[in-house]
Amino acid sequence: VETVFDLLELEDTARSDLLQLPPDKMSDVALFCNAYPNVELTYQMDAEEGGVPAGDTVTLKVVLSRDVGEEEGESEESLAELGRVVCPRFPKPRATSAPTSAEGKRESWWLVVGDPHNNNLLSIKRISLVKDAKVKLEFTAPETPGDYNLVLYLMCDSYLGSDQEFEFSIAVIPSEEDN
DSSP states (O other): OOSHHHHHHSOHHHHHHHHOOOHHHHHHHHHHHHHSOOEEEEEEEEOOTTOEETTOEEEEEEEEEEOOOTTTOSOHHHHHHTTBOOOTTSOOOOOOSOGGGGGOOBOOEEEEEEETTTTEEEEEEEEOOSSEEEEEEEEEOOSSOEEEEEEEEEEESSOTTOOEEEEEEEEEEOOGGGO
C-alpha cells in the first residue's frame, strides 16, 4: 500500500489484517476512506483552428465530477457532508454566532493553468466542489508566437494525494496587429 487509493481498494478484511488497529481506530479509517475525494476532470480549450493569436484571451472549460458513491446517495444531508474534511486532530472552531463555525474545516479546490517551462502562472481560480462543477478559466495567450506546453492543475488544500495534472499544448500565432 503506497497511496490512499491503494488503501481504498482493499477489502475490509485485508485492510483490517494490514493495519491491525482496534475497532474504534478502524472506524476512523473507514470514515476517512469514505470521505476521501475521488474527482474526475475533463477540459476543453476554446481555440480556433490553426492557433491562438498572440495576446488573445484563451478560455478553458473545465468540468469536475465527484464520485459520491452509492451508499452516500444524493440526499440533502449527504450532499451537505461532502466537502467537510475528516480531520480529528484539526483544531475545532471557536464557538461564535456564525453558522459556518460549527462546520469545521471544509476542503477547497484550486484550478491553476501554468507554463512550467517559463515558470509562469496564467490563471488560478478557487472553487467549492460538492458534487459537480463547470468552470471557465481564462488566460492571455503569450505574446511571443510559438508552441507552448501548459499544465492544468487541480489541487486540494485538504487531502494529500488528490491533486491532478493535465498537460496540453497551444499554438500561438502572430496577432493581426503584428502583420
